[in-house]
Amino acid sequence: MEKAPSTRQLKVARELQRDLAEIIRSKGMAMFGGAMVTVSEVRISPDLSVAKVFVSIFPSDKSAAVMHLLEENKRMIRGELGHKVSSQLRIVPELDFHLDTSLDYAARIDELLKK
Numbered sequence: 712m713e714k715a716p717s718t719r720q721l722k723v724a725r726e727l728q729r730d731l732a733e734i735i736r737s738k739g740m741a742m743f744g745g746a747m748v749t750v751s752e753v754r755i756s757p758d759l760s761v762a763k764v765f766v767s768i769f770p771s772d773k774s775a776a777v778m779h780l781l782e783e784n785k786r787m788i789r790g791e792l793g794h795k796v797s798s799q800l801r802i803v804p805e806l807d808f809h810l811d812t813s814l815d816y817a818a819r820i821d822e823l824l825k826k
Contacts, residue, residue, distance in 0.1 A: 720755050723800070727762055728753040730795045731806075734788055735766075743780055746773040751811040755804060762804040765811040774810055781808045 716724070732750040740747060752765040766781065768774045781788070785806050793803040 723759055724753040724755045730792055734791045743777045744773055746777050748777055760804055761807060763807045763809055765809050767811040767814050778810055
């Protein structure tokens with residue numbers, strides 16, 4: 712069973728989510744082939760060294776391509792994040808991108824309920 716995140720973890724995760732959203736938004740939809748990328752959640756490890764970044768992508772048919780682009784640009788995104796959080800954090804966490812499929816799941820449920 713996982714331990715509940717500490718207050719510090721939650722605060723750092725919120726700050727990282729805000730900063731990552733800004734970095735990704737600054738890249739614009741052109742970088743992601745016209746897809747809209749939203750940072751829906753960030754979970755950080757207890758030692759603050761790894762951040763699991765959950766992103767939702769619209770339209771969802773571009774998910775694979777966008778996830779590939781995020782992986783390819785992970786170092787550059789982490790570097791920009793480092794500039795933003797250098798005064799708050801000693802180390803910049805490794806970024807681990809995951810696709811947030813909750814919107815697709817909700818849409819599918821909604822579709823089934825309409826039948």
